[in-house]
Amino acid sequence: MPIFSFDDLMEMPSRYRGNLLNKVSGIKPANLIATISKERKSNLAIFNSVVHIGANPPYLGFVLRPTTVERHTYENIKETGVYTINQITTEIHKKAHQTSAKYERGVSEFERVGLTEEYYANFKAPFVKESTIKIALEFEEEHLIKCNDTRLIIGKITQLQLPDNCIAANGDINLEHLDCVGIGGLDSYYSVQKLGTYTYAKP
Amino acid sequence: MPIFSFDDLMEMPSRYRGNLLNKVSGIKPANLIATISKERKSNLAIFNSVVHIGANPPYLGFVLRPTTVERHTYENIKETGVYTINQITTEIHKKAHQTSAKYERGVSEFERVGLTEEYYANFKAPFVKESTIKIALEFEEEHLIKCNDTRLIIGKITQLQLPDNCIAANGDINLEHLDCVGIGGLDSYYSVQKLGTYTYAKP
Structure with missing residues (x-):
């Protein structure tokens, strides 16, 4: 197997290096994060970086790119303190991918890509109606x-x-029955098939 | 769809809540992190929380549970400053799961689960010979x-x-040809099948 050193990686053309390094950690979760501004303009953005932080109490994290360019998701979360994380399914994955286009501020990706915003239980941020798992969060x-x-x-x-x-x-969710997809890098989408569920490992 | 409030979640039995909340973010990457102590005892542990941080320069992150119990991975990284991240494949996923058992300090999971440690290019931490993607990292x-x-x-x-x-x-890697697996929650493993690769989205 060829070995790339740090210098080899840094000498690669930028887009090539981006494609390669976004895939080396393997398959990633596929979620849509929905927010709303103070002026009640909704925003929807795809993220492949949601990570489990804890169950007791329940926390999730996600990684946001540098805020040197406009980051509507970040601004809205800072303004309102709330957001939702919505699971991407095989059925909506193409629409979800389209949310990564650079729409102007004030344009709702919900409308542009053809997904439905839904509000309930007095929660300020919108949910994605078409998603199978919908999570409301308060910024922590x-x-x-x-x-x-x-x-x-x-x-x-x-x-x-x-x-x-x-x-x-036992609290388990069958992700394959919920039609969940995974993301490879920035642009490839995968369906999943269960190999097995194993008991708590002991020495 | 039923809605669980924060209080509903907190009232669930601990193991049930853990199973449920570890799955709500969807499919996760499957990696083995390998380290070595100052005394040259190797350690191997499964992680489902590796996340892309950046490509220029290349950084990866991962989430580590509280260090109130022994965390050999953390201690070894702090001692030596280096570690490796190794992709889990369908072929080795059962052995990878077994690394989550609580072995005593000084016991090498490589040996106990039947994976092969390999060293090269003067890098101090071991790699997993059976993995298809192997990454050397310096603590940042x-x-x-x-x-x-x-x-x-x-x-x-x-x-x-x-x-x-x-x-x-273009730098792209075919994860499905590398036999990569994804993890659901803490105990379920999935193979992946490509749905599609889409162009950079434009408004």
């Missing part, structure tokens, strides 16, 4: 990553919505 | 997450090893 804390000015944003789960009868007796 | 920075004492650990990629001929002309 952020960390500015010094090496490249990205940010880790952490939120507390305040509401969780799942389809009827998809939760097993 | 860490962030203590205040809400629950987890940590985000960030490393700079100093070497990257991939099989011959798996990189396309």
